[in-house]
Amino acid sequence: MTPIEGCSTFLVRHAWLSLRGVVAEALVRHDLSVAQFASLLMLDEVPGLSVADVARKVSTARQSANEMLGGLERAGLVERRPHPSDRRTQQIFLTDAGRQRLAEALPTVQAVEARLAAGFSPDEIAVVNAWLHRMTEAGAASEEIPTL
Amino acid sequence: MTPIEGCSTFLVRHAWLSLRGVVAEALVRHDLSVAQFASLLMLDEVPGLSVADVARKVSTARQSANEMLGGLERAGLVERRPHPSDRRTQQIFLTDAGRQRLAEALPTVQAVEARLAAGFSPDEIAVVNAWLHRMTEAGAASEEIPTL
DNA sequence: GAACTATTGACAGGTACCTGACAATCCTGC
DNA sequence: GCAGGATTGTCAGGTACCTGTCAATAGTTC
Structure with a gap:
């Protein structure tokens, strides 16, 4: 059940897989x-x-x-x-x-x-969004330094 | 550049792709x-x-x-x-x-x-982890109700 | 202990995605 | 203008992942 404590990368992976599954399930009825x-x-x-x-x-x-x-x-x-x-x-x-x-x-x-x-305050959601954006930027930046 | 505002699902997707890319890049040298x-x-x-x-x-x-x-x-x-x-x-x-x-x-x-x-406080990281865990649980729960 | 179900590791086949390449086209510097 | 580089849509081929299935084995119920 525990993904892998301490490595946020795998937390994000599990969250993505989970979200994709839930959204896909909600979208099948719309084909x-x-x-x-x-x-x-x-x-x-x-x-x-x-x-x-x-x-x-x-x-x-x-x-x-x-x-x-x-x-x-x-x-x-x-x-x-x-x-x-x-x-x-x-x-x-x-x-x-x-x-x-x-x-x-x-x-x-x-x-x-x-x-x-539900259950997360707007402030908390803002923190989450900021964190996710930071991760995204990191990837975009690393593409600029591909072979370092 | 803007993924899709308002849909956190795609924020998570971009964060995952980005993190995976960065980590993969760090791991190639270790094969x-x-x-x-x-x-x-x-x-x-x-x-x-x-x-x-x-x-x-x-x-x-x-x-x-x-x-x-x-x-x-x-x-x-x-x-x-x-x-x-x-x-x-x-x-x-x-x-x-x-x-x-x-x-x-x-x-x-x-x-x-x-x-x-870097730049995020321990409290903020805790919020992020809690949010990611919540998303993960949601997916696990939805598997229990596959055909609703 | 016999029947039933669940689980494990493997196999075949399919799907989704990617990389690398190509001609056609655009854009830029000279 | 025009040579060089970048970009677009598309093709061929490969890779990684999944589903569905199978025999073998384990656990459960009677």
């Missing part, structure tokens, strides 16, 4: 994977992203993002349009069905997260 | 994967675990654990011995080389984590 839900969320916030943009935002390979978006496209939730000025890239937009699907799924996920966060 | 390091750490703490035990502790499939332990065994860092009373299971023990490898790698990982946690 969405966790990654697809994240993409829908981002594309709703910033329409017209390219495949490469999505890949960077969700921290995955361009290839993986492309395949995942293929699923969303086949389901009719997003559509690709040629970029008006850059002939390499395709812009990705949510369809009406995509927006509706997101509107259905988002409250479910938010409810799950709210339920899990 | 260990993150999962292998975790297994060494556990087997040092609780010698004689079975493959299934290791799988449960690191939250992975028995199969995956078996393959990963195969790598450690081929490297001479662990050894399998038949269980004295249960003829199904094999007990896994660290070899002297395994203990030495762990002793070399552990300070590296601890230094990385200490560097990342």
Whole structure:
């Protein structure tokens, strides 16, 4: 039961696996994977992203993002349009069905997260978020010094 | 750069990916994967675990654990011995080389984590750990209600 | 002690993800 | 302009992980 005391890395791993499981469970009824839900969320916030943009935002390979978006496209939730000025890239937009699907799924996920966060004060949540951000930055920084 | 504001799930995901990257980078020089390091750490703490035990502790499939332990065994860092009373299971023990490898790698990982946690007070770290534990428990609980 | 269930380690097969490469295209410095 | 480098979407191939299954063994109930 005890992950590995003292190594916060593995605490974070277990938390991520657990959260992913819970969110995935909440999303199956909406026929969405966790990654697809994240993409829908981002594309709703910033329409017209390219495949490469999505890949960077969700921290995955361009290839993986492309395949995942293929699923969303086949389901009719997003559509690709040629970029008006850059002939390499395709812009990705949510369809009406995509927006509706997101509107259905988002409250479910938010409810799950709210339920899990119950019992923690806003101050504590702020500390947690700050800590998580710090960890994330650390990784981004280490990429800049790959072979040290 | 902004993962997805408001959804802590994706904050945790980015933190995990980042931490894994940093730790993996620190472990390459010791020729260990993150999962292998975790297994060494556990087997040092609780010698004689079975493959299934290791799988449960690191939250992975028995199969995956078996393959990963195969790598450690081929490297001479662990050894399998038949269980004295249960003829199904094999007990896994660290070899002297395994203990030495762990002793070399552990300070590296601890230094990385200490560097990342710098600037957070013990109280704040305690809050973070409590929050991570809460998330982990949530996942374990949801497994008990798979089809609700 | 016999039947039933659960568990262990292994096997096969599939899935998701990644890396490395490529032509096409954009951008920048000269 | 135009050569050089960077970026985009895509292809091929590999790796790591998972699920589903199996015989062998252990524990449980009657």
